[in-house]
Amino acid sequence: MSKAIAGFSKLTKEQKIEWLSQEYFSNPDEAQTLLRKYWNDDAALQQLHDEFIENTITNFYLPLGVAPNFIINGREYTLPMAIEESSVVAAAAKAAKFWSARGGFKATVINTEKIGQVHFLFNGDTNKLNQFFGEIKHRFFSGTEAITKNMKKRGGGILGIELRDKSSEIPGYYQLHTTFETVDSMGANFINSCLEQFSKILKEEALIYSSFNEQEKQLQVIMSILSNYVPNCLVRAEVSCPVDELCDDAGINPKEFAEKFLMAVRIAETEPYRAVTHNKGIMNGIDAVVVATGNDFRAVEAGVHAYASKNGKYSSLSHASIDNGIFTFWIEVPLALGTVGGLTSLHPLVKLSLEMLGNPSARELMQIVAVAGLAQNFAALRSLTTTGIQQGHMKMHLMNILNQLGASDSEKNKAIKHFEQHTVSHAAVHEFIEELRKIKV
Numbered sequence: 001m002s003k004a005i006a007g008f009s010k011l012t013k014e015q016k017i018e019w020l021s022q023e024y025f026s027n028p029d030e031a032q033t034l035l036r037k038y039w040n041d042d043a044a045l046q047q048l049h050d051e052f053i054e055n056t057i058t059n060f061y062l063p064l065g066v067a068p069n070f071i072i073n074g075r076e077y078t079l080p081m082a083i084e085e086s087s088v089v090a091a092a093a094k095a096a097k098f099w100s101a102r103g104g105f106k107a108t109v110i111n112t113e114k115i116g117q118v119h120f121l122f123n124g125d126t127n128k129l130n131q132f133f134g135e136i137k138h139r140f141f142s143g144t145e146a147i148t149k150n151m152k153k154r155g156g157g158i159l160g161i162e163l164r165d166k167s168s169e170i171p172g173y174y175q176l177h178t179t180f181e182t183v184d185s186m187g188a189n190f191i192n193s194c195l196e197q198f199s200k201i202l203k204e205e206a207l208i209y210s211s212f213n214e215q216e217k218q219l220q221v222i223m224s225i226l227s228n229y230v231p232n233c234l235v236r237a238e239v240s241c242p243v244d245e246l247c248d249d250a251g252i253n254p255k256e257f258a259e260k261f262l263m264a265v266r267i268a269e270t271e272p273y274r275a276v277t278h279n280k281g282i283m284n285g286i287d288a289v290v291v292a293t294g295n296d297f298r299a300v301e302a303g304v305h306a307y308a309s310k311n312g313k314y315s316s317l318s319h320a321s322i323d324n325g326i327f328t329f330w331i332e333v334p335l336a337l338g339t340v341g342g343l344t345s346l347h348p349l350v351k352l353s354l355e356m357l358g359n360p361s362a363r364e365l366m367q368i369v370a371v372a373g374l375a376q377n378f379a380a381l382r383s384l385t386t387t388g389i390q391q392g393h394m395k396m397h398l399m400n401i402l403n404q405l406g407a408s409d410s411e412k413n414k415a416i417k418h419f420e421q422h423t424v425s426h427a428a429v430h431e432f433i434e435e436l437r438k439i440k441v
């Protein structure tokens with residue numbers, strides 16, 4: 001029988017849950033109990049979350065962890081990280097501590113320019129279109145003053161508008177390629193509102209432009225939208241120290257380590273299969289802080305991976321060198337982030353995360369997030385090129401396995417102690433718990 005339903009969005013939350021549990025679950029009561037268990041007792045807080053999206057039935061938790069001991073441009077930070085993967089926060093904290101004893105992280109914002117485009121079709125004389133654009137360009141600025149007024153007061157606005165001829169790629173295809181400064185906001189709403197206004201102006205002006213023939217006057221706007229590819233909204237983070245100082249309590253040989261580390265980075269620079277995983281590790285750090293600070297991680301992901309392919313081949317976002325005995329490891333990433341607007345003043349935990357970071361400007365947040373990515377990458381490459389990744393990863397995953405096995409607190413404590421000296425694997429933990437339970441019986 002079809003599960004199609006009309007007017008679902010108009011139902012109350014209770015009705016939605018009732019319908020859903022009856023239609024999709026073998027045990028509707030159990031499903032309903034679970035959904036309700038995740039509701040917040042504070043009705044106002046729950047309503048706030050319900051209203052973030054449509055058709056909310058419950059909350060979906062992610063742990064919010066913190067990684068302390070970050071020093072960024074001489075200032076101490078504890079980073080909020082919202083992420084489900086066991087070892088990520090521990091790895092960030094470890095890298096932070098390691099580098100805090102070696103001068104910390106340095107970060108610089110290279111540029112903060114955002115991009116939006118009006119995509120349109122024009123079948124006619126390109127020279128006339130160029131002339132038309134030159135004559136009406138000022139209208140795009142004056143016709144958006146109501147939208148740009150506040151942004152201008154904050155130091156932002158429309159930076160430039162270009163007419164781009166793309167007709168060699170698609171016949172008749174042109175763009176209004178526009179650059180924006182959106183200061184502390186991510187700027188999606190601001191940019192899209194400006195672009196939609198441009199689109200109106202473009203169509204209206206074309207209709208009354210006397211040099212256009214009838215076909216040229218019917219210029220057709222296909223769409224107006226910001227681009228999440230922001231290669232000029234760029235931040236760099238780096239760490240460096242004399243190679244000799246790369247040793248730590250794990251007793252690694254610093255020179256050997258530095259050379260192996262460099263080779264691991266070179267492999268990610270040249271081999272796309274490795275680069276994707278290498279960059280995924282970077283995104284473990286980036287996304288966790290991006291989510292905790294209420295930013296759009298899908299936009300960040302899309303933009304970052306496009307940037308990783310900017311030279312025509314997917315490659316590493318981070319790089320490393322050894323010059324005159326100095327090891328340097330750095331990353332350059334495009335990050336369009338906001339610390340005002342969006343969820344930033346709405347989600348209580350986002351507000352808390354931003355306060356934990358000292359209520360940063362968007363530029364500062366770009367630096368912090370880039371550092372989180374670099375720290376994560378350092379921790380991953382350090383493990384990969386020395387002990388292997390599984391040792392640390394499985395240690396952190398131990399608790400998940402114990403929870404899967406329904407271990408009690410006392411069983412957990414015994415297992416944690418035991419696996420300090422033994423390799424963690426699903427089978428080994430299973431066996432250990434079974435043995436414990438046999439002894440008890």
Ligand code: MEV
Binds near residue numbers: 282381
């Ligand atoms: C796992 O989430 C991330 C790593 O695979 C990253 C890497 O391989 O560099 C460990």
